[in-house]
Amino acid sequence: MGRSDVPNKVATSIEAHAHLRHCPFCGSWWQEGEREAHVVSEEQARSTFYSYFGGDHEEPKTFSAAILNVLGSALDAGGSIEAVAQWSKALVVHMKRPLTDAMRVSLREKSSDLRFFQHARDPHYEASEGFMDDRSATAISFPLS
Incomplete structure (x- = not known):
């Protein structure tokens, strides 16, 4: 997109x-x-x-309320969206900037119903972290600094 x-x-x-x-x-x-x-x-x-x-065709996905809450918190804290893309397992909002330590802690506490993930950098992808809603197959990803 x-x-x-x-x-x-x-x-x-x-x-x-x-x-x-x-x-x-x-x-x-x-x-x-x-x-x-x-x-x-x-x-x-x-x-x-x-x-x-x-x-x-498969019905298009809409982001879950839990992912939209994380997105809203990130935007309120000055974040911005880089892209929206379909991964093999989820529709993902990619954010431009990394999470601050305080934001990471706050979002993990508020979003206990979401799965937190971290991926190390590899030859194909930059390091990232974020939250996945496995029920709706939607996620939000932040670059790791």
Whole structure:
């Protein structure tokens, strides 16, 4: 995905000359035409992009409330989103800056229902840490400094 503030493109309708986008944060649907984009109801999305909803594709994920709470705390503390990406096991918000020690302790206390993880740097990935909601297959990741 390009910019992290643009909902993911999930389908295209040649007949409608439009793309369907889905926001993993709030669950909203956007129909993007040649010159504009606007929010549509799920019913409108299903009507226009019927082949997407026909069972050929997995329903798009929305971040769990627990992950959104961690994200909100990180943003309130001055953090910013670098990207949103699909890992093999989760839809992940990648943050630009590392957690402070105080924020790490606070989030671990407040987010005991989430699995905390740390990954060492390897040839393919930078070192990171974060929180995973295994029930919803969503996560938030912070670079390790």
